[in-house]
Amino acid sequence: MSGAAAEIVFDRVTKRYPGRAEAAVSDLSLTVPAGEICCLVGPSGAGKTTAMKLVNRLIDFEEGDITIGGESVRSLDLTELRRGIGYVIQQVGLFPHMTVAENISTVPRLRGWEKGRTRLRVDELLDLVDLPAEDYRARFPSQLSGGERQRVGLARALAADPPAMLMDEPFGALDPITRARLQHELLRIQGAVRKTIIFVTHDIDEAILLADRIAILREGGVLAQYDTPARILEHPADDFVERFIGSDRGIKLLSLRRLDELELAPLDGAIDLRASGDTTMRDALSQMITHGSRSLVVVDSEGQPRGVVTLDALAALAE
Ligand SMILES: Nc1ncnc2c1ncn2[C@@H]1O[C@H](COP(=O)(O)OP(=O)(O)OP(=O)(O)O)[C@@H](O)[C@H]1O
Ligand SMILES: [Mg+2]
The missing domain is CATH 3.40.50.300 (P-loop containing nucleotide triphosphate hydrolases)
Structure with missing residues (x-):
């Protein structure tokens, strides 16, 4: 074999x-x-x-x-x-x-x-x-x-x-x-x-x-x-x-989904936290919590901002 x-x-x-x-x-x-x-x-x-x-x-x-x-x-x-x-x-x-x-x-x-x-x-x-x-x-x-x-x-x-x-x-x-x-x-x-x-x-x-x-x-x-x-x-x-x-089933489910799947909000104002679209929603959520930030900028492979995802949006998906 x-x-x-x-x-x-x-x-x-x-x-x-x-x-x-x-x-x-x-x-x-x-x-x-x-x-x-x-x-x-x-x-x-x-x-x-x-x-x-x-x-x-x-x-x-x-x-x-x-x-x-x-x-x-x-x-x-x-x-x-x-x-x-x-x-x-x-x-x-x-x-x-x-x-x-x-x-x-x-x-x-x-x-x-x-x-x-x-x-x-x-x-x-x-x-x-x-x-x-x-x-x-x-x-x-x-x-x-x-x-x-x-x-x-x-x-x-x-x-x-x-x-x-x-x-x-x-x-x-x-x-x-x-x-x-x-x-x-x-x-x-x-x-x-x-x-x-x-x-x-x-x-x-x-x-x-x-x-x-x-x-x-x-x-x-x-x-x-x-x-x-x-x-x-x-x-x-x-x-x-x-x-x-x-x-915490909802949170675990977020580890199977990536930021790419989300509809992003338009960028307004300065947000320090960035992640690429292939980041899991769970990782994005924990980054926001770790950095005490309520939102995160999703960037493309060139590092250009594509839009914003909020803590509230991810938390709502985890419920
Ligand atoms: N050689 C053996 N003789 C008799 N009973 C056994 C023997 N090996 C395992 N068992 C019993 O068979 C059952 C299943 O054991 P097994 O080792 O497959 O469990 P497991 O799911 O791998 O557990 P763990 O997560 O602790 O490794 C247990 O009740 C165990 O006590
Ligand atoms: Mg075993």
Whole structure:
């Protein structure tokens, strides 16, 4: 398995751990279209990690089926299946005694790629995750920051060009600034490589930012809702989902919309605060609040003013 993104389908999957009365995943059916990011969210113990690990069979299951690109994960050779799916976790799991280059090239080497090809791939991936190859290739994991380690983990998962990636709270241990940076990096990288990604997170804001679709699980691994971020925020399926996404749904919805969509008021008087049209309404709102300004000038790519958006207009949209 390598190359183009593959659709992932859960078809009525149930997982029971031995000796436990309640199932960890219950009758789960969902389709992740090829090239999309699906975020699995839900409270602790809701079965997110279990559901994800069923895909590369780190955990086995008996009821239902999971297919990748139309093939049942149970019909695929286990070693090939695991090598064929990129896997990134919070603890990274880099090999401490191997250099960055050796870590990234683990799967290509197992696949018997020749040295030149492997070296080129390592440099290409370091470039993709924004770590200059000359500087980072020969370092050991202990010589990296937490954020850099996560980047190497991501590069390693992408090394053999897998059709699918599984990511379990990969940014969970990072400080908020590094975390935000890596979230945007992931979106940029996804724009370039288009993998099918299942991404587990506790953080609904992270899911809203990253996901094409969000699957919300509740206790017992029951699917509460599977939909686009906007539809989940606009139409939560039930009280559980509504509580899970929080009371500030309106503000969260603003993070999905950009200033370009607004009808702007004409410019009158001097306003210091400026933002480009691709700024999210949520970012614009927080800028206004931070600067104590009741309005903001929207500028075009040349920095020329296009019009004004007011705090009141955004606040009204968030209600
Ligand atoms: N190996 C295991 N044996 C028995 N029960 C398990 C095992 N692993 C997980 N569980 C149980 O299955 C349920 C789902 O666990 P899982 O790790 O999938 O949850 P999660 O949604 O990933 O939680 P968290 O957000 O805390 O990571 C929990 O009730 C957990 O206690
Ligand atoms: Mg988990």
